[in-house]
Amino acid sequence: xxxxxxxxxxxxxxxxxxxxxxxxxxxxxxxxxxxxxxxxxxxxxxxxxxxxxxxxxxxxxxxxxxxxxxxxxxxxxxxxxxxxxxxxxxxxxxxxxxxxxxxxxxxxxxxxxxxxxxxxxxxxxxxxxxxxxxxxxxxxxxxxxxxxxxxxxxxxxxxxxxxxxxxxxxxxxxxxxxxxxxxxxxxxxxxxxxxxxxxxxxxxxxxxxxxxxxxxxxxxxxxxxxxxxxxxxxxxxxxxxxxxxxxxxxxxxxxxxxxxxxxxxxxxxxxxxxxxxxxxxxxxxxxxxxxxxxxxxxxxxxxxxxxxxxxxxxxxxxxxxxxxxxxxxxxxxxxxxxxxxxxxxxxxxxxxxxxxxxxxxxxxxxxxxxxxxxxxxxxxxxxxxxxxxxxxxxxxxxxxxxxxxxxxxxxxxxxxxxxxxxxxxxxxxxxxxxxxxxxxxxxxxxxxxxxxxxxxxxxxxxxxxxxxxxxxxxxxxxxxxxxxxxxxx
Numbered sequence: 130x131x132x133x134x135x136x137x138x139x140x141x142x143x144x145x146x147x148x149x150x151x152x153x154x155x156x157x158x159x160x161x162x163x164x165x166x167x168x169x170x171x172x173x174x175x176x177x178x179x180x181x182x183x184x185x186x187x188x189x190x191x192x193x194x195x196x197x198x199x200x201x202x203x204x205x206x207x208x209x210x211x212x213x214x215x216x217x218x219x220x221x222x223x224x225x226x227x228x229x230x231x232x233x234x235x236x237x238x239x240x241x242x243x244x245x246x247x248x249x250x251x252x253x254x255x256x257x258x259x260x261x262x263x264x265x266x267x268x269x270x271x272x273x274x275x276x277x278x279x280x281x282x283x284x285x286x287x288x289x290x291x292x293x294x295x296x297x298x299x300x301x302x303x304x305x306x307x308x309x310x311x312x313x314x315x316x317x318x319x320x321x322x323x324x325x326x327x328x329x330x331x332x333x334x335x336x337x338x339x340x341x342x343x344x345x346x347x348x349x350x351x352x353x354x355x356x357x358x359x360x361x362x363x364x365x366x367x368x369x370x371x372x373x374x375x376x377x378x379x380x381x382x383x384x385x386x387x388x389x390x391x392x393x394x395x396x397x398x399x400x401x402x403x404x405x406x407x408x409x410x411x412x413x414x415x416x417x418x419x420x421x422x423x424x425x426x427x428x429x430x431x432x433x434x435x436x437x438x439x440x441x442x443x444x445x446x447x448x449x450x451x452x453x454x455x456x457x458x459x460x461x462x463x464x465x466x467x468x469x470x471x472x473x474x475x476x477x478x479x480x481x482x483x484x485x486x487x488x489x490x491x492x493x494x495x496x497x498x499x500x501x502x503x504x505x506x507x508x509x510x511x512x513x514x515x516x517x518x519x520x521x522x523x524x525x526x527x528x529x530x531x532x533x534x535x536x537x538x539x540x541x542x543x544x545x546x547x548x549x550x551x552x553x554x555x556x557x558x559x560x561x562x563x564x565x566x567x568x569x570x571x572x573x574x575x576x577x578x579x580x581x582x583x584x585x586x587x588x589x590x591x592x593x594x595x596x597x598x599x600x601x602x603x604x605x606x607x608x609x610x611x612x613x614x615x616x617x618x
Contacts, residue, residue, distance in 0.1 A: 130162075130269065130270060130271065131266065131267060131268065131269055131270075132162070132163065132166035132265055132266050132267070132268050132270060133266040133267070135159065135162050135163065135166070135270065136148075136266070139154050139155075139156070139159045140154050141154050141155055141159055141163070143262050143266075144247075144441075144584070144585035144587075147235075147247050147248050147249035147250055147257065148163055148247055148248045148250075149238060149241070149245060149246070149247030149248075149587070150245060150246075150247070151244060151245055152192040152243075152244055152245060152246050153244075155192070155196060155246055155247075156280070156281030156282065157195065157196075157198075157199040157202075157277060157281055157282050157283035158199075158272055158277045158281030158282075158283075159281065160196050160199040160200055160203075160248060161199045161200070161202055161203045161206075161272065161276075161277075161283065162203075162270045162272065163203075163248060164199070164200045164203035164204065164234065164248070165203045165206065165207060165268075165270045166265050166266075166268040166270050167232075167234070167250045167265055168183070168203065168204065168207045168209065168232070169207075169265075169268040169269075169270070170261065170264045170265040170267075170268050171232055171252070171253075173264065174264070176232055176252055176253045177207075177209065177232055179207070179208035179209065180208065180209070180210065181209050181210065181231075181232070182209065182210045182211075182212045182229075182231055183204045183209045183210065183211055183212065183231065183232045183233065183234070184212040184214050184222060184225060184226040184229075184231050184232070184233035184234075184293075185197055185200055185201060185204070185211055185212065185213060185214065185222075185233065185234055185235075185236070186213075186214040186215060186216065186217050186219070186221075186222040186233075186235050186236070186295075187215075187216055187235065187236035187237060187325075188216065188235075188236065188237040188238070188239075188325040188383045188384045188385075189216060189323050189324075189325050189350060189383070190237070190238060190243050190246055190350050190383070191243060191350065192243070192246045193216070193236045193237070193246065196236045196246060196248065197213075197236050197289060198283065198287060198288070198289055199283050200234060200236065200248065201213070201287060201289050201290075202276070202283055202285060202287040205287060206273055206276075211289070211290060212231070212290070212293055213289045213290045213291065213292050213293060214233075214292065214293055214295045215292040215293075215294070215295075216325050217295055217296060217299075217325060217326070217329070218299070218325055218326035218329065218381070218384060218385035218386060218490070219235045219237060219249065219384045219385065219386040219487070219488065220299070220385070220386050220485065220487060220488065220489040220490065220491070221295050221296060221298075221299035221326070221329070221385075222235055222295065223251060223485065223487045224295070224298060224299055224302060224485055225293075225295040225298060225299075226251060226253070227251075227253070227254055227255065227485070227486075227487075228298075228483075230253045230254060231253060232250075232251065232252065232253050233251045234248055234249065234250050234251065235248070235249040235251075235384060236248055236249075237249060237325075237383060237384035238383065239382055239383055239384050239386075239387070240352055240353060240354040240355065240356075240382040240383055240387070240466075241352060241587050242350075242352045243349075243350035243352070245587070249384075250265075251487070255446060255486045255487070256442060256443055256446050256486065256487050257443065258443045258446065258447060259443050259444070273285075296329050296332070299329065299333075300329065300332055300333050300336050302482070302483075302485075303333055303336070303337065303491060303492070303495060304333075304336045304337060305480070305481075305482075306475075306477075306480045306481070306482040307337055307480075307495055307499060308337070308480070309336065309337065309338055310337075310338040311337040311338060311339075311495070311498075311499050312334060312337040312338050312339030312495075312498060312499070313338035313339065314338075314339075315334075315338075315339040315340065315376045315377075315498060316339070316340045316342065316374055316375055316376055317334050317339050317340065317341055317342070317375060317376060317377055317378070317379055317498070318341075318342050318344045318369055318370075318374075318375040318377070318378035318379070319331050319334065319341050319342065319343050319344060319378070319379055319380065320344050320345045320362075320365070320366070320369075320378055320379070320380035320389075321343050321344065321345055321346040321347070321380070322345055322346070322347045322351040322353055322380065323347045323349065323350045323351045323383065324353070324380060324381045324382065324383060324384075324385050325383065325384055325385050326381050326384075326385025326490065326491075327343075327346065327381075327385075329385075330379060330380075330381065330385070330491065331343060333491055333495075334379075337495065339498075342374075342375070344365075344369055344378070345365060350383070352383070353380065353381075353382055353383065353389070354382065354466075354524075355381070355382050355387040355388065355389045355400055355466045355467045356387075356400060356465055356466040356467075356522055357522055357523050357524050357591075358389070358397050362397075363397065366378050366391050366395040366396070366397060367394070367395040367396070368395070369395060370391065370393065370394055370395025371395070373393075375391075375393065375395075376393055376498070376501070376507070376508070377390055377391055377392065377393060377494075377498060377501075377508050378390070378391040378395060379391075379494050381490040382466075382490075385490050386468055386487070386488035386489065386490055387400065387464075387466045387467045387468045387488060387490055388400070388403060388467040388468075388469070388490035388491070388493055388494045389467060390403060390493075390494045390497060390498075390508070391508070392507060392508035392509040392512065393507045393508055393509060394509060396509070398497075398508070398512070399423065399465070399467075399519075399520050399521075400463070400464060400465050400466045400467025400468070401418065401421075401422035401423040401426075401463065401464075401465045401467075401520060402423055402425065402512065402515065402520075403463070403467050403469075403493050403494070403497060404416075404418060404422065404426075404463025404464070404467065404469055404493060405423065405425060405426050405429060405431065405463075405515060406493070406496065406497045406500065406511065406512075406515075407461070407463065407469055407492065407493035407496040407497060408426075408431065408432060408461050408463070409429075409431045409500075410496035410497070410499070410500045411459060411461060411471075411475055411477065411496060412459060412475075412477060413431075413432050413459050413460070413461045414432060414433060414434060414457050414458055414459055414460065415432060415433075415434035415435070415436070415449070415452035415455075415457035415458070415459070415460040415461070416432045416434070416435050416436070416461055416462065416463070417435075417436040417437075417438060417445050417448035417449045417451075417452060417460070417461075417462040417472075418435075418436075418437065418438070418445065418462060418463050418464065418465075419437065419438050419439060419440040419441070419444070419445065419464055419465060419567065420437045420438065420439070420440070420564055420566040420567055420570055420580075421440055421465045421520075421522075421567070421570070421580055421582070421593045422437075422463070422464070422465045422520075423465075423518050423519075423520045423595065424518050424578075424595065425515050425516045425517075425518040428516035428518060429515055429516055433457075434452060434455075434457040436448040436449075436451065436452060437566065438566070438567075439566055439567040440464070440465070440567045440568075440582065440585070441464075441585060442464065442468060442470065442487065442488055445462040445463075445464060445470060446462070446470065446472070446486050446487075448462065449461070449462045449470060449472035449486065450472055450486070452472065453472050453473050458472075458473040459471075459472075459473050459474075459475050460472040460473045463493065464488070465520070465522070465593070467490070467493065468488030468489070468490070469488065469489050469490075469492050469493040470485070470486055470487060470488060470489065471484050471485050471486065471489070471492065472484055472486050497511065517597055517598065518595060518596075518597065519595065519596055519597070519598060519599045519601070519602040520593065520594065520595045520602060521593075521594050521595075521602045521603060521605070521606040522591060522592060522593045522594070522606070523591075523592050523606055523610055524584065524589040524590060524591050524592065525589060525590045525592070525610070525613060525614055525617060526587075526588070526589050527588055527589075528583075528588055528589060528590045528617055529588050530583045530584075530588060532617065533583035533590045533617075534583060536590075536616060536617060537568065537569055537581060537583070540569050540581070541565065541569060544560055544563050544569070544571060545559070545560050548560055548571060551612040551613070551616060552608065552612050553571070553573070553579055553608075553609075553612070554573075556577075556604075556605070556608055557573035557574075557575050557577040557579070557605075558573045558574040558575045558577075559573065559574050560572075560573060560574075561573055561574045567582055568580060568581050568582025568583065568591070569581050569582075570593075576596070576597060577594070577595070577596050577601070577605055578593075578594060578595040578596070579592070579593075579594050579605060579609050580592070580593035580594070580595075581593075581609075581613065590613065590617065592606065592609045592610055592613055594606045594609055
């Protein structure tokens with residue numbers, strides 16, 4: 130049975146970050162089949178063969194160890210050698226594997242609730258792109274006889290190998306580039322919740338000379354979305370910052386490839402603003418970012434070359450690599466959720482930082498914090514150097530993708546009429562421009578932007594807005610969420 134058929138049968142589909150689905154649907158058999166299909170595809174392009182090591186790691190979800198074992202079983206079945214990197218951040222796994230020309234996979238559902246999980250596949254030197262997904266879908270996979278019971282539970286005697294410690298190399302990456310005194314004098318709160326990188330983030334701050342204070346550690350999985358920050362996390366950060374002890378508060382999503390950083394007042398920065406500041410700090414010549422990211426990038430004039438893409442790191446990676454081929458280096462990319470990608474090496478003030486073309490949570494946060502230190506100002510003051518454009522986003526949950534697509538088809542066929550019906554025209558003026566790069570992004574004559582898009586990873590409809598003041602952005606998001614919520618009911 131082809132992987133495309135496994136996807137239909139299991140309802141574990143591919144989104145922008147690999148295969149994801151309900152834990153109950155991600156049986157051992159399904160995870161095994163997907164991993165076999167992945168390796169068979171890599172065989173066709175010369176990146177896997179019997180005896181080849183394959184690195185695996187996972188996040189802190191309760192279902193992750195079981196799925197890791199199923200993936201390891203598939204590697205064994207294909208006569209590969211699983212390298213167990215343990216429960217570590219996705220970029221730590223990628224750094225280890227890419228530098229060794231080694232395929233890798235990460236068991237993670239990122240920010241989505243713990244009743245769901247996923248598998249993110251990588252090629253030997255970079256992320257799995259949409260073209261790779263197409264090739265994987267065509268692979269025929271059958272389960273080995275006697276390895277699974279009728280419920281799809283793995284019964285074969287497969288155990289994970291001992292953990293290979295990849296974290297020292299990950300820590301050294303930042304110390305070698307920024308220096309062991311880069312954060313000297315800084316006191317930084319680390320909101321740990323259930324992020325897999327919660328302890329190594331403390332280690333990195335301390336290795337850079339800063340003081341790290343652990344906050345909010347959780348024994349249960351907490352779904353922290355860096356693009357749609359929970360109200361309780363907004364309150365937590367502001368409460369922690371009240372005593373003025375912290376220069377900033379840092380955290381990440383579940384697999385620690387997307388950052389979340391506050392200013393000294395406990396106000397979370399948007400990921401697309403963080404990306405602009407990081408690109409500026411690194412002296413980027415080209416930035417690739419999705420269409421939903423803040424347009425202060427263009428208004429700031431910090432880079433000569435800008436590429437806008439669909440939402441999802443595979444699209445950003447493709448755009449970044451196109452920039453490299455065109456000679457626009459250093460080439461970086463970032464997403465509205467904060468994930469920062471480096472497509473080319475950086476040489477800055479005698480220090481070298483190797484390319485890492487996958488989402489990295491640590492790099493952009495350290496870039497901003499060291500920029501603050503260099504200028505003897507706070508993160509809040511650094512933000513004021515950017516043009517006044519402000520984004521907000523949220524999501525309507527438990528909305529089937531088919532329902533979202535049906536509504537967006539109606540909007541696409543009559544943008545002006547549906548926008549007026551939803552109250553957007555009364556609030557924002559006539560429609561000025563429509564962008565269908567990913568979902569439907571509407572710019573109005575007053576320069577307000579409302580963007581609707583079905584999530585690629587969960588049954589959610591994303592609502593993005595942009596305006597010239599933070600208050601206006603909040604008003605737009607309230608309007609958009611209420612109007613679209615009624616429309617979807």
